[in-house]
Amino acid sequence: MKWLAGAIEYIHENQAAFDGNLIIHLELSFVALLVAMLIAIPIGIYAARHVGAGSRIIGFFNAVRVVPSLAILVLVLPLMGMGFYPALLALTILAIPPIMINTYSGIRRINRNTLEAADGMGMSVTYRLFKIEIPLASSQIVAGIRLASIEVISSATLAAFIGGGGLGTYVVMGMSMYDTSIMLAGALPVTGIALISEIVFSLLEYGLRKKHGELD
């Protein structure tokens, strides 16, 4: 409790700096997630529709997933140096695999008969994709975004190690000063953001699954 009170006190005393780091943290996470979605969803769709190339693409990104987040952050260093953008790039790379793999499997999982009915009624390829396939895969795509967001929000903490700023700054500072309160001033808000994002995406996913009758 002493540490917690200390953390709150520290935040109050450094409110302006804390707000700045909070915004950087949110910005890093949000932009990384958004860019990852813009890249991962189209590639996931492409992979699902081209079986041969698709399994190789998915295999590659599955391998990327194994690389630890700190390693990706550090690998970006020699390429781009320190700062916000290298951190953003690293987080984006981190967020791509879960979204892509879920998009891929969400589309692959759609019942063949459903697609045949769509074709049989004279839907064009794009009409079917946007009106049938993506909506039916949406709950699984959202699940992928949920996983990626947790990963990005927590890994954004590590961005401080390569000078990217964000709430990780307090974790790094607290560690070097052996001050648990300062560390918690960074760690607790990160946990809170991660939890909120988990809850929001879980609700969205649940709503979609319920609508599609995937829960019975």
Added chain:
Amino acid sequence: MTNEQPVIQVDNITKKFGNVEAVRETSFTVNAGEFITILGTSGSGKTTLLKMLNRLIEPTSGAIYIDGENTKDVNVNILRRRIGYVIQQHGLFDHWTVEQNIATVCNILKWDKQKTAQRIDETLRLVQLDPAKYRKRHPHQLSGGEQQRVGIARALAADPKILLMDEPFGAIDAVNRAKLQDELKEIQKTTGKTIIFVTHDIDEALKLGNRTMLFKDGKIQQFDNKNELFLHPQNEFVGDFLGVSKQLSKWRYLSAKSLIKQWKPVGGQLNNAIDADAIVAKVVERLLKRPADPVQVVDRDENKVGYVRLNEISEMVGAI
């Protein structure tokens, strides 16, 4: 206005998958308003044959004409929007409500909202579902039978002349299946649609079809009405498959009119009449209920009547 041009003309089509010939040099024609059933075991090629009609599968050789037009010359999506299509299961779009599902083709064709809404209600009533109750439901909130009804409503929505049905009742329990069959037959009568219906169920094929095509090894074995199939099976396979020689099969499938050798013009009172198209079993049932009275088999189209008595029935069935 009316011409004798067949609605569907299949001209010598063959479909090969690698070295396997699923359909071999098959030709037939279907006239407007016919209810055709294609009967065969799994692997007979019957579904392949059906799917070539709306080009879900492209024939390796041969041609298919719909209303005299080669289907290859029509944009495939435009062709399919003009042909209703119903499949066995999971054909409905789970993320759409019943009304959205039914409006599928109307929306692709960009009908105006009011016309579409009206059509949704019409087709729902046609398949015996209360529009107010069902319009906003999702497929997973429906029973299997209700889902198939919605599937049929959806296929009818844009008012196609032709309906293709691929074992639509295959996954429905027996009681509901019989009900759906009766309803479909009624719908076909009232709407005058041309229906091609694929099934592996003999009862279903003979009950629904004006004509039934027996399909095996990628070839038509016989394509006739059920009385012809029973009375003149063209090969051993047809005879065995239908159980032509079995008394019970005759009772179940043959129509009452095949019993009658001597017809008379209708005169006097018909107090124990049965329709000439009813199955023989119905005649037998009636005779057992009222053993003293002869059953009057009435052919209303030709205004003639024939009589069946209890002591003659066994002989009569034996003779056919």
